[in-house]
Amino acid sequence: MKKTLLSLAAIFLIAGSMHAQTVYVNATLGTGNKAEDGTDAPAGYDWSELQHNSGDNTASNNILAFTGSYGTGFNFSVADNFTVPAGQQWSITGFNTYVLLVSYTGSTSPIDQLRVRIFDGPPDLPGSNVVYGDFSTNRYTKGTNNLMYRIGNTVVPSPTAPSFSYGIWKIEGTLDAVLPAGNYWVEWQTHGVGGLTNYFPPATIIGSRGDEAFNGKQHNLSTNTWGDLIDGGNPTSAPDYVQDMPFELVYTDLLPVTFKSFDGVMQNGQSLLKWTTTNEINNKGFD
Secondary structure, eight states, rough: OEEEEEEOOOOESSOOOOOOOEEOOOOOOOOEEEEEEOOOTTTOOOOEEEOOOOOOSSOOOOOOOEOBBBBBBEEEEEEEEEEEEEEEEEEEEEEEEEEEEEEESSSSOSEEEEEEESSSSOOTTTTTOEEEEEESOOOEEEEEEEEEEEEEOSSSSSOOOOOOSSSEEEEEEEEEEEEEEEEEEEEEEEEEGOOOOOOOOOOOOOSSOTTTTOOOOEEEETTTEEEEOOOOSSSSTTTEOOOOOOOOEEEEOSSSEEEEEEEEEETTEEEEEEEEEEEEEOOOOEE
């Protein structure tokens, strides 16, 4: 798209500016360094304690984590949604998730594979399409100890003593997706080093078993069946709550205009400006 403007001044873009790198956080896990019964976490660590609804001492959540990895004899993933707001275009360069390990005491990352794909709608609906990624490319870059232990509720409905058996690691991957405004779903799975089993702990909101907007899903790829991430509660007679998954997207909101070339010469005492763009998104104009 070629543009020409005879002007006495410089050119300015109307609408939008480059944003710094941003991290979208879908949900959180930590509940602080003191359990509900008053037990302190080890120095430098936090708890991720299963919750009960405020004022209800009869039931709590019961699921420490969901299966979302693959290995010999099993092939699962998890998925959750996110939105790119109107008027924005995200260049997504990173994806972070959190895995729970059972009695893992190693100091190196327990994960060696991370697979990610993004859909333009709920992945369990026939009309949704993969707009980025696949389940054959390894996006993994590193894993770090998140300094957090997942524990059952220490008060409701009956005390569960805090345990150091379920450590949580942060797993990071590299993406190169560019997405316009819209509603999306991201699906992911991991692989443990040497086939080590790992799980995905769901979001944690202090004083709540789950938010009405929670809609996380689990995919059994062996049978290609989807299901909601359900916490049936403790006791088993408690109401079911759909859970959400913690994940993070590292992105930059792109400029609405991509310039290919720009030239300027003096003509009759004025500046003749010429430029070419390769992409314009919701651009109001030039001045």
